[in-house]
Amino acid sequence: MALITCPECERSVSEQAKECPQCGYPIQDMKTTDPYEYARDHFKPDSMDDEEKKLSNNGTISFILALVSLFLPIPVIDALIAVGAIILGISGLKAKKRGFAIAGIVIGVIALIGALSLLVSGEYFELWDF
Numbered sequence: 001m002a003l004i005t006c007p008e009c010e011r012s013v014s015e016q017a018k019e020c021p022q023c024g025y026p027i028q029d030m031k032t033t034d035p036y037e038y039a040r041d042h043f044k045p046d047s048m049d050d051e052e053k054k055l056s057n058n059g060t061i062s063f064i065l066a067l068v069s070l071f072l073p074i075p076v077i078d079a080l081i082a083v084g085a086i087i088l089g090i091s092g093l094k095a096k097k098r099g100f101a102i103a104g105i106v107i108g109v110i111a112l113i114g115a116l117s118l119l120v121s122g123e124y125f126e127l128w129d130f
């Protein structure tokens, strides 16, 4: 099996390795990315990594908020949380890890539609007539 040079710490790493044993750099990710993306993502100042973290955090928060708004039985608050989830999800789309952001937007939209239709149909008020 071949050895490659870790772009982070410049040690030799097996190309079969999931990540660099020295610094934890994700070797597998590197192999699956095309050279342009690889260059864009890895030859950049550290501040970009912070930005990436922030954006992917936005995606994760978006996903959690969307789930909360989906299951919370208070449509007015649901709608507000869902809008927040969608906005965070959209900003999270700029991150490389954007699975959560996409999920957050999709679930956020569903929750928003659900909450609004409950409000419009007036069932929200009936919920309170115990």
Ligand SMILES: [Zn+2]
Pocket (backbone or CB within 6 Å): 006, 007, 008, 009, 010, 011, 020, 021, 022, 023, 024, 025
């Ligand atoms: Zn390394």
